[in-house]
Amino acid sequence: MRRAMAAASLVALLLPAAMPAGAGVFDDTEARKEIMRIRDAYGQRLDRLEAGSQAQLELSNQLESMKSEIAKLRGQVEVLTYKLDSIEKRQKDFYVDLDNRLRQIETRAQPAAAKPVDPAAEARDYQAALDLLKAGKYAEAGEGFEKFTQAYPASSFLPSANFWAGSAWYQAREVARAGDYYRKVETQWPDDARAPDALLGLANSQQAMGDVKGARSSLEALVSRYPESSAAQMAKQRLGKK
CATH class of the missing domain: 1.25.40.10 (Tetratricopeptide repeat domain)
Structure with missing residues (x-):
């Protein structure tokens, strides 16, 4: 509806300028053809603009989605790094504790x-x-x-x-x-x-x-x-x- 109204308004504005100089009025057939040509041209331009806007919106949504995924992955990496550090520390503590126990046994023997x-x-x-x-x-x-x-x-x-x-x-x-x-x-x-x-x-x-x-x-x-x-x-x- 909005596109039809816009097209009609544009036609109303451009129609006088489209008449040849010295002409009175278009006959009915020519006027209709000119109106349809202008309306189609305007409609095609609107379609291109809307398609471009939709593509930009989809690209923006994809970028936001990628940012969200990257943030999730970064969080997972940080968690895994912390777990790995904890495992390595526990392993080192285990060996040191085992060493101390064995030292006590070896000293007595x-x-x-x-x-x-x-x-x-x-x-x-x-x-x-x-x-x-x-x-x-x-x-x-x-x-x-x-x-x-x-x-x-x-x-x-x-x-x-x-x-x-x-x-x-x-x-x-x-x-x-x-x-x-x-x-x-x-x-x-x-x-x-x-x-x-x-x-x-x-x-x-x-x-x-x-x-x-x-x-x-x-x-x-x-x-x-x-x-x-x-x-x-x-x-x-x-x-x-x-």
Whole structure:
């Protein structure tokens, strides 16, 4: 209705100008043709304008929808990042707590040392290296544990120190050095509680060095030797076993 009224108004305005000079009035047929031509031209222009407005409206709606989706995705990423950080922190706290418990057991079970050592210094040096690892200073922690193994070769903490040295060097991207320490744990102390995790760490180090065959061999050895360990369950998943 609005378009028809607008067209009629325009026709009324333009009709006198469309008459040839000196003419009186159009005959009825010519007038009708001219009116229809003007109305059609005006209607087509209105159609184009309305189509353009509709396209702009749809584009605006799409942009708003995309903004909303991006905001949702950003929120999901933040939640997942927080969860991952929490998992990593809990895992680190778990290993540190396990280490402290094992240290207590190893201390009680240790026989008399051939050479007298300062227990306070031994505990202090070990804890200093462990604190560096907890603080994320991986290269410094690796050096600290290496020095500890050299300074206290008969220490009951030796399996732990070698395991943490491997972990520190792996985090520092020194995967070859990490592999050496992990291998040392699983060969020299196969009955230690960390031996399964050491084999898993060795496989990770070998994988990082591109030794796919060696990594698979270590994973298979882990499943075979320590089938009930949590590390073995992870190895099974990587090997595609149930």
